[in-house]
Amino acid sequence: MHLNSDNEVILLGCSNGLDLDEQVRLKITSLYDCLVNEFDLKVHISPTIYIDPINNETHDATYRKEELYNALIDPNIKAIFDLSGETWR
Numbered sequence: 001m002h003l004n005s006d007n008e009v010i011l012l013g014c015s016n017g018l019d020l021d022e023q024v025r026l027k028i029t030s031l032y033d034c035l036v037n038e039f040d041l042k043v044h045i046s047p048t049i050y051i052d053p054i055n056n057e058t059h060d061a062t063y064r065k066e067e068l069y070n071a072l073i074d075p076n077i078k079a080i081f082d083l084s085g086e087t088w089r
Contacts, residue, residue, distance in 0.1 A: 001079065005040035008076045012046035012067050013084035017058040020050055028083070046071075049083050 003009070011031070018024045028049065035041045046067045052059045071077045 003039065003041060003078055006042060007078040008042040008044065008074075009035065009079040009081060010044040010046060010071045010077050011049055011081045011083050012064075012071060013048040013050070013059070014064060014068055014082045015058070015084040017051035017084065018049055020053075031081075031083075044077070 011028070018028075028045075032043055032045070035043050048059045048064045048067045051057055058064075068080070071080050
């Protein structure tokens with residue numbers, strides 16, 4: 001796959017949500033800045049990356065499924081980055 005400048009991408013979480021701690025925040029910010037500044041992409045960030053601040057747990061599976069599905073059917077989204085899992089902790 002080849003991405004062009006001004007393509008739209010989304011960062012989302014398909015499984016376990018990430019804590020909003022400083023280390024994770026820096027990693028996400030660094031990735032976002034790289035995609036925007038170095039690759040000139042338009043980046044959307046789904047709330048499913050992080051744990052739900054209301055109940056302090058990973059977002060409901062139905063909500064995560066809907067976010068992924070909406071990204072898959074959106075003709076403007078050219079790439080999906082799943083940022084869930086232990087490697088981001």
